[in-house]
Amino acid sequence: MASIKLENVYKNFGKTTALKNLNIEIFNGEFFVLLGPTGAGKTTTLRIISGLEQPDSGKIFFDKEIMNDVQPAFRDTSYVFQQFSLYPHYSVYDNLAFPLRSPLRKEKKEVIDKKVTEIAKLLKIDSKLKNKATQLSGGEMQRVSLGRALVRNPNIYLMDEPLSSLDAKLREELRIELKKIQKDLNATILYVTHDHVEATTMADRIGVLKDGVLSQVGTPEEIYDNPNSIYVANRLGSPKINIFDLDKTKIPSKNKATHAGIRPEDISITNKGNYDVYIETVELLGAETVISFKSDNVNGMLLTQTSDTFEEGKKIKIALNNKKMLYFDNNGMRI
């Protein structure tokens, strides 16, 4: 395992900018999640680290060693692709053994056998080892794909939305499993996703990407509680943070803030509240209830744990937790 560092990395594809002055450091043994929407440059970052893509400028370090001119094979990374790219003409066993049989490693037959069986058991695909890769369900394919990455001990595991093609239940299972494996192996993982739940549940640190620029890096708590822009605030949390235009509400302004943000759980329904709103929809999520509300000018959402029943269209009073209020300027940056 190694620590990975990208320094001033730029990458353009024709006229589109994929990465703009990217600086990231991923520490040894860290689970680092890159979060961002499609086209933010997440996959490009992985491809540049793995060596499948060359940066236009900037440096890539593994530990203290510069890796720019090193071939992918010799960088010793493992990569889980978004479309599970299992070798279709091989069996599951051969797929898992493939990296170990490479000319770089040439492991002994017994070693390969042991490692493959181990990883297959861990990922619960041991009964499928003799199947052709094409005779698996989507979930099994993705587990084989993960297994092929985990079967060896690379400098870093690169994972490109590995769970996105799975159904919700399996995704949850594998999320927990993956975090556990990472802790057991003390592995360095760079994990790319647009799913904020994956990010917050697994990450030691999160980096939020926007249009090829790294907006903010921090622990999930830091990013959640202390986002540096509306963009970052919007990335985490469900339901999303409420962003109010200060001109349209009675919320007191601060400095030169034009917008205020508050998370749904920081709004409470109370008779002492100083804002009158109407309930628009009510969504019961089990322990919690999501209520979307509106007043004359604004819409918002709040999260409540009370078991009261709410009627749509009813007028309620709400209070905002001012300590949790976040203020942003007209560029969407935090004040």
Next chain:
Amino acid sequence: MVDTSRSPTESSGFSRKLAALIIIIYAVVTLIPITWIILTGFKSVTSSITYPPEVFFEPSLEGYVNLFTTRTRQSQEYLEALPPPETWYEELVRSREMVIAGPSKFFGRYANSLIIGFGATFLSVFLGALAAYAFSRFKIPLKDDLMFFILSTRMFPPIAVAVPIFIMYRKIGLGDTHLGMIILYTVVNLSLAVWLLKGFMDEIPREYEEAAMIDGYTRMGAFFKIVLPQATTGIAATAIFCMIFSWNEYAFAVLLTQFNAQTAPPFIPTIIGEGGQDWSAIGAGTTLFLIPVMIFTVVLRKHLLRGITFGAVRK
């Protein structure tokens, strides 16, 4: 009433029967010459030249015996003085008042055809696959122009350049050699191979070889371990086309080969019997000539079909 028992995409029983009928008629028409030449191979020499032609005849292996032997005509007294024939084919030849003088050149020509045909096919597919991969994956300056240039080598009949090739081959000593013929057929086939295989390579997702490169293989290793097996369908199709061309090629073979590397196509028509063409021997030679390319096509067709279903399963 509307018949709902079949899906709207499925053709009706009638149109399917009609299609089958058309195919059968077409097949029969195209197969008549081949059937005729195969039958001729099993006729006796006299029966092969009777007019009107005999559709029903007494089968004979005379054609095959004549194909593999050279014979001399002998007088009745000479034949009677010989010890009795040891084999059935000697007996057959003597009944035509001849004796076997030795083996014919057919076997050698046939072997030449096999060496040159398979050699050229292998080389075309191998070089074609490498070039197609490069065209499919790398940024090559003037890529489209180069592809067009490669294709343009097929825009005239190959025989149009026969004279320069003939002179060139004589100068550099490639005339009438196996290597020369393999190179020539490879050159002719290569443009087709590159174009066909590039299409198939384009279809193979890059992720496969990228995964292999990350798993510790060089690009060349990934190409042989991952890309080539994925391209089986394309390789089979290309190999069939290349094989059919190199196997059947006649004009260059007549021009450039004579003794050492002569292939079967220019040899078969030169089988001369007593008093004219020996049609049953020619029929026999043609029949044997058809077999390898037929087997080759049938064997590869299996890969062709498997490749197609394979592609349907793949994501």
